[in-house]
Amino acid sequence: MGTRLSTILPLIACALIAGLAYGWSYTFKDVPPMLIRGFQPGAFPRLVAGIIIALSLLGLWHARHAGDDRPDALPREFHLSVLMLGLFGGLVLLGDFLFALMIGCAGLAWCWGERRVPVLLALGLVAPVVVVLFFDAAFQVRFPRGFLINLYYG
Amino acid sequence: MGDILSGLLALGDPKLLLLIVATTLAGTVIGVLPGLNATTGAALMLPFTLTMDPISATVVLATIYGSATFAGAITAILINTPGTSASATTCLDGYPLALRGEAGRALGVATIASTFGGLVSIGFLFVAAPLMARLAYDFGPPEYFALTLFGLSMLATIGGGSAVRNLIAGAFGVLLATVGVDLLTGVERYTFGTHALYDGIGFVPVMIGIFGIAELLRQSTQLDQERHLVAMSAVKLPGWADIRRIRTTVLRSTGIGTFIGVLPAEGATIASMISYNEARRWSPNRDNFGNGEIEGIAASEAANNAAIGGSLVPTLALGIPGSPTAAIILAGLLTQGLQPGPMLFAEQGEFLGVIFAALLVANLLFIAVGLGGAPIFARITTIPVRILWPLVFLFSIVGAYAIRQSQVDVIIALAFGVIGHLMIRHGFSVVSLAIGLVLGAMVEQRLGQSVAMFRGEWWMLFTRPIALTFFALTLLALFGAQATHLIRKITRKEIAS
Numbered sequence: 001m002g003t004r005l006s007t008i009l010p011l012i013a014c015a016l017i018a019g020l021a022y023g024w025s026y027t028f029k030d031v032p033p034m035l036i037r038g039f040q041p042g043a044f045p046r047l048v049a050g051i052i053i054a055l056s057l058l059g060l061w062h063a064r065h066a067g068d069d070r071p072d073a074l075p076r077e078f079h080l081s082v083l084m085l086g087l088f089g090g091l092v093l094l095g096d097f098l099f100a101l102m103i104g105c106a107g108l109a110w111c112w113g114e115r116r117v118p119v120l121l122a123l124g125l126v127a128p129v130v131v132v133l134f135f136d137a138a139f140q141v142r143f144p145r146g147f148l149i150n151l152y153y154g
Numbered sequence: 155m156g157d158i159l160s161g162l163l164a165l166g167d168p169k170l171l172l173l174i175v176a177t178t179l180a181g182t183v184i185g186v187l188p189g190l191n192a193t194t195g196a197a198l199m200l201p202f203t204l205t206m207d208p209i210s211a212t213v214v215l216a217t218i219y220g221s222a223t224f225a226g227a228i229t230a231i232l233i234n235t236p237g238t239s240a241s242a243t244t245c246l247d248g249y250p251l252a253l254r255g256e257a258g259r260a261l262g263v264a265t266i267a268s269t270f271g272g273l274v275s276i277g278f279l280f281v282a283a284p285l286m287a288r289l290a291y292d293f294g295p296p297e298y299f300a301l302t303l304f305g306l307s308m309l310a311t312i313g314g315g316s317a318v319r320n321l322i323a324g325a326f327g328v329l330l331a332t333v334g335v336d337l338l339t340g341v342e343r344y345t346f347g348t349h350a351l352y353d354g355i356g357f358v359p360v361m362i363g364i365f366g367i368a369e370l371l372r373q374s375t376q377l378d379q380e381r382h383l384v385a386m387s388a389v390k391l392p393g394w395a396d397i398r399r400i401r402t403t404v405l406r407s408t409g410i411g412t413f414i415g416v417l418p419a420e421g422a423t424i425a426s427m428i429s430y431n432e433a434r435r436w437s438p439n440r441d442n443f444g445n446g447e448i449e450g451i452a453a454s455e456a457a458n459n460a461a462i463g464g465s466l467v468p469t470l471a472l473g474i475p476g477s478p479t480a481a482i483i484l485a486g487l488l489t490q491g492l493q494p495g496p497m498l499f500a501e502q503g504e505f506l507g508v509i510f511a512a513l514l515v516a517n518l519l520f521i522a523v524g525l526g527g528a529p530i531f532a533r534i535t536t537i538p539v540r541i542l543w544p545l546v547f548l549f550s551i552v553g554a555y556a557i558r559q560s561q562v563d564v565i566i567a568l569a570f571g572v573i574g575h576l577m578i579r580h581g582f583s584v585v586s587l588a589i590g591l592v593l594g595a596m597v598e599q600r601l602g603q604s605v606a607m608f609r610g611e612w613w614m615l616f617t618r619p620i621a622l623t624f625f626a627l628t629l630l631a632l633f634g635a636q637a638t639h640l641i642r643k644i645t646r647k648e649i650a651s
Contacts, residue, residue: 010580014322021329024344031339038602041341045332052325059318071579074375081374082367082572085367088551089568092561101551105544108370112377112540123544139205141556 006070011059018052021045080111096146101128161507173242174208174217174512174528178519185225187542188189188532189373191238192222193585196482197361201553208490209505213512215483220272220462223422224520225531227264227455231257232532237275240422240458243430247443247450254446262390263400263448264455265524271408271456272517278412280510286471287496293307296615297602300624302597305418305474307631309586316581323582327590328597330355338602350562358483359554359567361592362585366550366602367571372544372578377539391525400452401432411457421477422458429457463513470494473596474595485592
């Protein structure tokens with residue numbers, strides 16, 4: 001990616017997201033004038049999205065003489081960590097919350113170079129179980145049912 | 155005075171006292187761990203506070219704020235890594251002093267300066283917050299709208315990044331606050347038909363994402379960093395010679411820290427940087443700064459702790475966060491259903507007294523922690539990141555889930571973790587996003603009320619003197635630097651011609 005591009009691309013992305021939010025706000029229902037308390041529900045988001053677009057354009061104008069500010073390349077561990085977060089998110093939605101925590105904790109430690117089996121077991125087995133039990137007992141948090149959580153809730 | 159007494163009497167409750175001691179120790183651990191700071195610590199503690207009563211919850215968050223800020227100095231001095239960004243300037247003189255075998259003296263100076271700064275600023279909080287809140291009795295929706303807008307405009311000056319990018323991040327925070335069912339009209343906005351988003355995007359998952367998960371991703375990019383603990387003798391209180399040397403610096407820095415703390419959105423980091431620079435400017439030992447000058451340590455530490463009490467003044471009195479961590483405390487208050495401002499003090503009579511007493515105890519505990527516990531706490535930094543951060547991840551995720559017991563909140567935390575990392579990488583402030591999110595609903599509500607009050611004639615906003623003053627301050631915050639630059643340029647041209 002070119003140096004200028006790395007500076008302006010995030011600003012273009014901001015303008016596009018705000019543009020999308022601006023356009024989307026026209027799908028919000030309008031309320032009859034007698035029920036309006038100030039302005040229509042879509043007006044304020046439109047105002048804010050408009051400000052973001054204006055600021056992004058200002059940023060782009062400022063960036064016309066931008067120098068080289070390309071961020072350093074990200075290491076392998078970062079990409080593995082993002083993948084692990086993605087896998088964790090998928091497991092939370094489709095699998096079991098406790099199992100996802102186990103895979104997430106042990107997986108992150110593995111991605112970051114931990115290879116000692118007792119440590120991985122402590123992080124991937126003991127810690128998630130203890131934390132889930134603690135939140136359940138101390139704060140009455142009920143975790144979503146799944147094949148492992150069911151063993152606890154019965 | 156009665157409030158102080160009732161606050162001190164409330165400390166007779168062993169549960170509350172134990173809570174303060176436990177959170178002071180927890181905050182110290184958070185503060186010494188590189189990567190975790192007062193803001194991240196408060197965000198991670200937020201889920202735990204929601205089962206508490208509002209006063210205990212605020213006490214926990216305020217104590218974490220104070221102790222984590224104080225503890226940042228321990229790692230700054232002993233391993234040249236600031237536990238929090240507010241202690242970055244402490245490294246400059248603390249570490250060289252430690253390398254000379256005077257780590258104990260450096261920690262002693264840091265402890266005394268921090269405790270003094272903290273105590274003076276909580277005294278200021280106790281006096282100034284009710285006064286400011288009393289002024290706010292005269293505020294209507296237009297004044298509150300103008301004040302909130304001023305608070306948002308101060309985001310332009312957060313950190314050392316680009317003002318435009320900081321404002322974009324803040325505006326995105328405000329836009330995020332519009333997600334959910336509009337309370338006034340019942341109209342859905344940006345919910346994508348998902349029931350979980352009807353109540354809007356929760357503060358807690360977003361805060362956990364942008365402060366906790368984003369930091370985890372940042373840590374994954376610097377796994378090769380090594381930390382070496384400096385050998386140290388016992389920590390000792392500074393002698394009379396040292397006290398004479400630092401007393402003026404401590405007083406000046408406490409004043410600067412408290413003042414910077416009161417300014418919306420500015421926090422301990424900026425306070426410590428300005429104080430350090432001022433200390434160097436005024437000191438007869440200015441050439442020694444950067445080589446282990448105790449005035450440098452005292453300036454940084456007195457200011458960053460003084461900023462805490464200062465930042466809580468606008469947070470509690472007006473609902474405008476005085477620092478990034480204060481924004482989390484404000485989010486905690488709002489999640490508890492409390493609205494900061496004059497009514498908070500009227501309805502929760504003992505509120506300020508208990509917070510004052512709790513911070514007083516926490517500041518006194520700093521002396522014990524700083525003098526007795528520093529070597530022990532410093533050892534915590536040697537825990538490998540590949541063990542520490544998976545545990546932080548575990549608490550972050552369970553905390554994000556626990557608030558509304560919603561899997562969608564977990565996904566929001568993960569998504570905002572990645573978004574937060576991208577923002578930091580490209581120079582957008584996550585603190586601005588957080589403050590925008592916290593203030594977003596208020597700014598919309600107050601603008602709506604003002605427009606309704608003036609029957610659609612919004613320009614009437616500019617006819618109210620107090621609102622007009624805040625609008626002027628907003629313009630000054632946004633364009634003051636550019637205007638000064640332009641005037642200087644024109645003046646220089648005129649002189650040249």
